[in-house]
Amino acid sequence: MTAKAKNDDRHQQILNAFQSAIGADNVRDNPATVNAYFGDFLPPKILGMSMPPEFVVLPNGTMEVQAIIKICNRYKIPFIPVGSNQWSLTGSPNRPHTVIIDCKRMGKIHEIDEKNMYAVVEPLCTLAQMQAEAYKRGLYIGSPEASATASCIGGHVFQGMWGVGYRLGVAYRNILGVEWVLPNGEILRTGSFSQDADNGFWGEGPGPDLRGMLRGYAGAMGGVGMVTKMAVKLHPYPGPKVWPVEGMIPNQTSVLPEDRFKWYMVKYESLEDAVNFMYEVGRAEIAGVIQKWPTVYYIMWWSNSCEQYWTEWQKRTFQDNVKNAVGVCLWGFSSGKQLEYEKRVLEDIIKETGGKPVKQEVQDMWVPRQANNWIRDTHGSRMMRASGTFLALRLQTDTLKYAIDHVRQGYEWVDKFSPPILDSDGPDWIGGYDFGHFGFGETDFPVEKTPEAIGDLMGKLLEMTKQDVQNGLENGIGPFLGGVYHAMAGPVFGYDRLLKGIKKAIDPNVVSNPPHNFPIEN
Amino acid sequence: MAKEMLLPKDPRYLKYPLEAPFDQEKARWIAFNCSRCSVCKWVNSWQVKSAKYARICPQHTKYLYDSHSGQGKCDLALAIIDGKMKWGDDPEIKDILFQCTMCGGCDAMDKNIRDAELVKMYRWMRAEYIKEMGPLPEHKPMLDSLKQYDNVWLQPRMKRNSWTKELKDLGIKDLNKEKAEVLLFAGCTYGLSEELKGTVVNIAKILKKVGVDFGTLGDKELCCGSPAEKTGNLAEYERLGTANIKKFNEMGVKIVLTPCAGCYGTMRVAYEELPEKMNFEVLHVTEYLERLTNDKKIKFKKEVPVTVTWHDPCHMGRMGRPYVPGKDLLGVYEEPRNILKSIPGVELVEMERIREYAWCCGGGGGAFSGFKDFAQWTARERIEEAKDTGASMIVTSCPWCETNLRAGGIGMEEKMEIVDLFDLMMQAL
Structure with a gap:
């Protein structure tokens, strides 16, 4: 914050208002504090497009959040709610006078209902915390490979492509009752919370399902207010009550009990054959996780240092052994017999589809050290290992078959702009979800971490996205998530007027992390 | 012919510049590559065993704002180095930098996902802060004491020898005059604290009993330099560290044995960076015993x-x-546990956060002298965790941990005994 702003009467009035609402200790406007709220590995920070907020506030509970949001409306200043603050993505201020609503005082697990299998959490509660409590009770909640350090609520509204989502539904389909403070300061309770603020077991209604405002493909990015409490589904878990770990940082391994969990690594001649295998596994309605990871993921997650990353990469250990390989983890949810049954089915499918096991030594390198990150992640942030950052091309949710075309187009683009894109061996992440009813494709690659290189690539990505929009978005969704993207893509699908209408109705002063979830400012 | 691989142009991404001196450039490199992944704030996810004990950083857990975390310190370092902020711009910078107990919880979790040395970066930041703003007033007595008496406790040099007085009959060697293979280096706190010196007496008795050829430096023992090093007063640390290495080399000892975790870490890690080479091995007494x-x-x-x-x-x-x-982030983890398991009648139960995931006692990094309330709050958190195991006693082997845990426990309803491992051993011998 500038000295000018600090001396500003208006600044002082807002500060007084916040302090009066939630206590002086819970409000900061000093340079050293606000400076910690706009960093990230992502382009806005690297390109200098982000700026420190004017205030950081730490509310405790829904009523204090409401009070803050009302003050933001009174003074027409933007706010951004943040959860555990793992990566910022769109949580970095991009306009002056922003208020960061940091949830560090809102980390409770209100309830774990074992019988009805759901938990009620506050925004700071991480997936790792929720997992630990669920395991103790023989229950499970997933985590995306981007990290279990993410907020449980944040992880559920934003995409939520956890590995076990293949079997249990991706995270955004696991949201039940929600309590949230709308951008205008009104408190909204959905599902069973609307009848009983302490009871979140049911997610629908009343009336139209308002959870759609919040989640969608990549969440609302803080553009529709702030969730203060959410009920999330838990699932039966056949694993141990404490997650098994051997070894030390940075070489820990994790092996789940063999009578309930079994990883297979199966290699195919072509990507088409690999995806065909994924379809067949889905058709048989077996397995807990099925993923075709790009070779670059193997090395990112597996390596324990920069030196090991690039040394092993140059030896082509993974490129030569896991190209077109699919990882499948079978879960004996109900019994060891279930696992035995699924093994027999899977082995038949492997035979019928011409799959070959990945070399045992490579499977042994990968499975104990990293595969279980798709069940409980701990190494997702290793994606920065190669060069300090990475970028993603398009994200695609469509059929599994279409994911092939999607990632192939990605190869071409990546090749065209290498360098500054670094070696990545045709990155092709294809995930199977809902027993293969849909597939997810993503193209991630390491890149030289310089403002020039990133700036140049961001320009090219934007160009590509514009072109994609003109082509009817047949190639997937670009990496420009949130409001601006909806403004570009909305007209293609005809949902822009709906989003715009919602934003106008609930955020008349445009204070909830503009331009998300739809730009309505002049 | 395969296409040539495109590797990063910056060689620091190919191999972490471990050997490079820790200067502004290195600090900037570490800060610039913080990805705000927040692993510095939490116990590594695979190791989280409950919602209650999921955090790793005492400072961030207590003060909540991200500025008071490893990530926030990276942001601060970058702002300072890039000229966007000055040390004197905000009084809170002092708290952000010096409340930290330098426990390395964030550092260890960070090392799981990238190559970096956060605690060394904090030390560099503290040193730079002091160059511009001067030492913290709260640390001045400690620094003056080091300069005047070569110990941290404002005690005259001659008192340093007082713990050996009751051992006169044992005939412990004075290594200023005699030769021995092993030097027992008591450290300032064990050596000078009335409350704690019994521990080092017990150690000497055990060593003597099993016939170890050892001696002490008596009142010629200097501080290891740890308090100066951790608080960023590097010139004073270098003076003490260099003098110690020279002295130990001259004496020709093969092993320097210390019961103090602070002395141990400093000699094992920080001394490696000093120009003077060590011709001796440093062991914690638990390793030796x-x-x-x-x-x-x-x-x-x-x-x-x-x-x-x-x-x-x-x-x-x-x-x-x-x-x-x-x-692997190795350390002295198994040795004390093995000793405890070998004592008849002792049942060892573990807290949730142990080994490289341990929650700090709160007494390190200058927090004990500079930020007492916070140090004791941190200790209480640890005591609560210990109580949850069902144990009636916390055993440890660090005078700072013992002192701070005891201070933190004052006023707590349910008392927990804090005992040094060597005192417990003595009871069983």
């Missing part, structure tokens, strides 16, 4: 019926070895 226990040279005869939990001192554990990217 575990060897003797395994060799059956130490035999426990008496039963001590008690349920205990072991508190891993940070500088004996995750901060007790020089960093090698990609290698």
Whole structure:
């Protein structure tokens, strides 16, 4: 914050208002504090497009959040709610006078209902915390490979492509009752919370399902207010009550009990054959996780240092052994017999589809050290290992078959702009979800971490996205998530007027992390 | 012919510049590559065993704002180095930098996902802060004491020898005059604290009993330099560290044995960076005594019926070895546990956060003298965790941990005994 702003009467009035609402200790406007709220590995920070907020506030509970949001409306200043603050993505201020609503005082697990299998959490509660409590009770909640350090609520509204989502539904389909403070300061309770603020077991209604405002493909990015409490589904878990770990940082391994969990690594001649295998596994309605990871993921997650990353990469250990390989983890949810049954089915499918096991030594390198990150992640942030950052091309949710075309187009683009894109061996992440009813494709690659290189690539990505929009978005969704993207893509699908209408109705002063979830400012 | 691989142009992404001196450039590199992944704030996800004990950083847990975390310190370092902020711009910078107990919890979790040395970056930041703003007033007595008396406790040099007085009959060697293979280096706190000096007396008795050829430096022992090093007063640290290495080399000892985790971490890790080379091995007393226990040279005869939990001192554990990217974060973890398990009657139960995931006692990094309330709050958190194990006693082997845990426990409704491992051993011999 500038000295000018600090001396500003208006600044002082807002500060007084916040302090009066939630206590002086819970409000900061000093340079050293606000400076910690706009960093990230992502382009806005690297390109200098982000700026420190004017205030950081730490509310405790829904009523204090409401009070803050009302003050933001009174003074027409933007706010951004943040959860555990793992990566910022769109949580970095991009306009002056922003208020960061940091949830560090809102980390409770209100309830774990074992019988009805759901938990009620506050925004700071991480997936790792929720997992630990669920395991103790023989229950499970997933985590995306981007990290279990993410907020449980944040992880559920934003995409939520956890590995076990293949079997249990991706995270955004696991949201039940929600309590949230709308951008205008009104408190909204959905599902069973609307009848009983302490009871979140049911997610629908009343009336139209308002959870759609919040989640969608990549969440609302803080553009529709702030969730203060959410009920999330838990699932039966056949694993141990404490997650098994051997070894030390940075070489820990994790092996789940063999009578309930079994990883297979199966290699195919072509990507088409690999995806065909994924379809067949889905058709048989077996397995807990099925993923075709790009070779670059193997090395990112597996390596324990920069030196090991690039040394092993140059030896082509993974490129030569896991190209077109699919990882499948079978879960004996109900019994060891279930696992035995699924093994027999899977082995038949492997035979019928011409799959070959990945070399045992490579499977042994990968499975104990990293595969279980798709069940409980701990190494997702290793994606920065190669060069300090990475970028993603398009994200695609469509059929599994279409994911092939999607990632192939990605190869071409990546090749065209290498360098500054670094070696990545045709990155092709294809995930199977809902027993293969849909597939997810993503193209991630390491890149030289310089403002020039990133700036140049961001320009090219934007160009590509514009072109994609003109082509009817047949190639997937670009990496420009949130409001601006909806403004570009909305007209293609005809949902822009709906989003715009919602934003106008609930955020008349445009204070909830503009331009998300739809730009309505002049 | 395969296409040539495109590797990063910056060689620091190919191999972490471990050997490069820790200067502004290195600090900037570490800060610039913070990805705000927040692993510095939490226990590594695979190791989280409950919602209650999921955090790793005492400072961030207490003060909540991200500025008071590893990530926030990276943001601060970058702002300072890039000229966007000055040390004097905000009084809170002092708290952000110096409340931290330098426990290395963030550092260890960070090392799981990238090559970096956060605690060394904090030390560099503290040193730079002091160059511009001067030492913290709260640390001035400690610094003056180091300069005047070569110890941290404002005690005259001659008092340093007082703990050996009751051992006169044992005939312990004075290594200023005699030769021995092993130097028992008591450290300022064990050596000078009335409350704690019994521990080092017990150690000497045990060593003597099993016939170890050892001696002490008596009143010529200097501080290891740890308090100066951790608080960023590097010139004073270098003076003491260099003098110690020279002295130990001259004496020709093979092993420097210390019971203090602070001295141990400093000698094992920080001394490696000094120009003077060490011709001796540094061991924590637990490492040495575990060897003797395994060799059956130490035999426990008496039963001590008690349920205990072991508190891993940070500088004996995750901060007790020089960093090698990609290698395990080794430390003295197993040795004290093995000793405890070999004492008849002792039942060892573990807290949730142990070994490289241990929650700090709160007493390190200058927090004990500079930020007492916070230091004791941190200790209370640890005591609560220990109580949850069902143990009635916390056993540890660091005078700072013991002192701070005891201070933190004052006023707590349910008392917990804080006992040094060597005192417990003595009860069983």
